[in-house]
Amino acid sequence: xxxxxxxxxxxxxxxxxxxxxxxxxxxxxxxxxxxxxxxxxxxxxxxxxxxxxxxxxxxxxxxxxxxxxxxxxxxxxxxxxxxxxxxxxxxxxxxxxxxxxxxxxxxxxxxxxxxxxxxxxxxxxxxxxxxxxxxxxxxxx
Amino acid sequence: xxxxxxxxxxxxxxxxxxxxxxxxxxxxxxxxxxxxxxxxxxxxxxxxxxxxxxxxxxxxxxxxxxxxxxxxxxxxxxxxxxxxxxxxxxxxxxxxxxxxxxxxxxxxxxxxxxxxxxxxxxxxxxxxxxxxxxxxxxxxxxxxxxxxxxxxxxxxxxxxxxxxxxxxxxxxxxxxxxxxxxxxxxxxxxxxxxxxxxxxxxxxxxxxxxxxxxx
Numbered sequence: 001x002x003x004x005x006x007x008x009x010x011x012x013x014x015x016x017x018x019x020x021x022x023x024x025x026x027x028x029x030x031x032x033x034x035x036x037x038x039x040x041x042x043x044x045x046x047x048x049x050x051x052x053x054x055x056x057x058x059x060x061x062x063x064x065x066x067x068x069x070x071x072x073x074x075x076x077x078x079x080x081x082x083x084x085x086x087x088x089x090x091x092x093x094x095x096x097x098x099x100x101x102x103x104x105x106x107x108x109x110x111x112x113x114x115x116x117x118x119x120x121x122x123x124x125x126x127x128x129x130x131x132x133x134x135x136x137x138x139x140x141x
Numbered sequence: 142x143x144x145x146x147x148x149x150x151x152x153x154x155x156x157x158x159x160x161x162x163x164x165x166x167x168x169x170x171x172x173x174x175x176x177x178x179x180x181x182x183x184x185x186x187x188x189x190x191x192x193x194x195x196x197x198x199x200x201x202x203x204x205x206x207x208x209x210x211x212x213x214x215x216x217x218x219x220x221x222x223x224x225x226x227x228x229x230x231x232x233x234x235x236x237x238x239x240x241x242x243x244x245x246x247x248x249x250x251x252x253x254x255x256x257x258x259x260x261x262x263x264x265x266x267x268x269x270x271x272x273x274x275x276x277x278x279x280x281x282x283x284x285x286x287x288x289x290x291x292x293x294x295x296x297x298x299x300x301x302x303x304x305x306x307x308x309x310x311x312x313x314x315x316x317x318x319x320x321x322x323x324x325x326x327x328x329x330x331x332x333x334x335x336x337x338x339x340x341x342x343x344x345x346x347x348x349x350x351x352x353x354x355x356x
Contacts, residue, residue, distance in 0.1 A: 011230060012207050012208065022230040022231065022236075023230070023231055023232060023233035023236060024229065024230040024231070024232060024233060024235055024236030024239065025230075025236060026233055026236060027232075027233035027234060027235065027236025027237035027238075027239075027240065028207060028236040028237065028239050028240040028243075029240065030233075030236075030237055030240065031236070031237040031238070031239075031240025031241045031244075032208075032240045032243065032244070035240070035241065035244040035249055035250075036249070038250065039249055039250040039352065042250055042354050043250065043352075046354075067261055067356070068261065068262065068263050070252075070354070070356070071252050071261040071262070071263030071264055071356045072252055072263035072264070072265060072282060072283070074263060074282050074283025074284075075283055100208045100209070100210055101208070101209065103208070103209050103210030104209065104210065105209040105210075106206070106209065106210060106211065106212055106213065108212075108213045109205045109206065109213060110203045110205060110213070110216070111203075111213070111216050111299070113189050113193075114192070114193060114196065114203055115193055115197070
């Protein structure tokens, strides 16, 4: 019996000339961007050994507010990221561009124990750029 | 062979969590352990078999990473209902939800709330009340309208997403709407996997491995 992979949920594709990008594509990359920067900030926070209370003092905000900020990147702005990273360790973001559609296809797309799979339409190639973000700490500089 | 060895290792690790009554002698303990090991292995293999069958029937879908370079670290299966929502290519909100689900799949860092009510409002995934139901929600909180995806874990790192609702449709904590949605989620699980129960764990690491942040 062949298993069914999700056949037609989000179709990500390379932006092409004179063609409107599907709104879902924009939404996908917005969420991906936030989640990636969230991981950087939280990892930096956990590595710092700071408590939320200490971070709240550094930022001049209430502990509840800092707790909410660290819970999810939902309403983060670039300023929020800048404030958090600098307050945590004197760090800042370093920016570069990557193109996720040009990345090599991973071999494993479903659990190995799932039997035969149908091709996933989301695998179609494209060249939308993605933002790779590194973090540098001024303490290490 | 490799899978069998993995199953034995997993079952053995589960066995270590089982408390054996102290009045058993060592032989009784050994026999009981072997029986439990067999049951655990069969159970573990069976839920995977069931998922395979449901996928084959087109009642469940394996959510593959939407980008080619995403490493498969965790797995989400979706019901037809959830899958249809994720197909809304003209809706930016569901594109964001799909991106958030790929964070789970790709092993990205997620915030986890174990306590249904005493949790941070921004948690990515949270357990629902009552805990004994083993129902969880993936919380797509921003931007409005917020979305909740309901489901159960089939095993560690394998989430089965069965229903979804806009948060505004659910009312306040403990409301009839919440209870109805949790009951619907449970009913869908039973409909797909009876008599198998959702995965049960002692702490977050029994549900999710890799990078997570407790809130």
